[in-house]
Amino acid sequence: MExxxxxxxxxxxxxxxxxxxxxxxxxxxKTGAILLNSGDGKEAVEMxxxxxxxxxxxxxxQLPVMDGYAAAKKIREIGKxxxxxxxxxxxxxxDMEKILASGFDDYVVKPILSDQLITKLSGYFSK
Ligand SMILES: [Mg+2]
Numbered sequence: 068m069e070x071x072x073x074x075x076x077x078x079x080x081x082x083x084x085x086x087x088x089x090x091x092x093x094x095x096x097k098t099g100a101i102l103l104n105s106g107d108g109k110e111a112v113e114m115x116x117x118x119x120x121x122x123x124x125x126x127x128x129q130l131p132v133m134d135g136y137a138a139a140k141k142i143r144e145i146g147k148x149x150x151x152x153x154x155x156x157x158x159x160x161x162d163m164e165k166i167l168a169s170g171f172d173d174y175v176v177k178p179i180l181s182d183q184l185i186t187k188l189s190g191y192f193s194k
Contacts, residue, residue, distance in 0.1 A: 072189035074099035077118065081111040081126040081138070082154070087177075091125065094181045098189075108133030112141045115149070123150045123188060125175075128166070136169040143170035150191050154179065 078100045082088040088104060095102055103118065105111040109132045115121060124142070128135035139151055153166045153174040166174050175184060 068097055070098035070185060070189055072192040075101060076122040076192065077101045077103065077120055079103045079105060079111065079114055079121050079124045081105045081108065081124065081130065081135070083107060083127060083130050091179070094184060098185060107131045108135060108138030111138050115142050115145065115147055121149050123152065125152050125154060127154045136165060139169040139171050
């Protein structure tokens with residue numbers, strides 16, 4: 068269903084697992100958001116350079132070439148204030164600390180549920 072808060076927002080999905088990536092695209096394309104995709108952290112950082120108007124980055128933590136922690140730090144070093152959300156399979160507090168220390172604003176725990184994700188993302192724009 069189209070979502071007023073997310074329509075035409077630019078969302079970068081960073082996920083190395085193809086089926087997970089397709090799943091996230093399927094959920095988010097219905098909202099009317101503009102979707103970009105990347106399969107590793109280094110490429111994600113390069114895409115942020117090339118697309119300074121990205122609104123949200125939904126980043127996996129376990130990624131090839133450069134992991135999500137390092138990619139988030141790089142994106143913050145560039146000075147980007149983009150909404151940065153980690154996707155994590157872990158519920159451990161030390162991972163959460165590391166996630167927040169790396170510059171992420173928030174996280175979602177896998178498996179990601181469609182309604183929860185859309186509610187979380189749209190919440191950033193409906194204030
Ligand atoms: Mg992964």
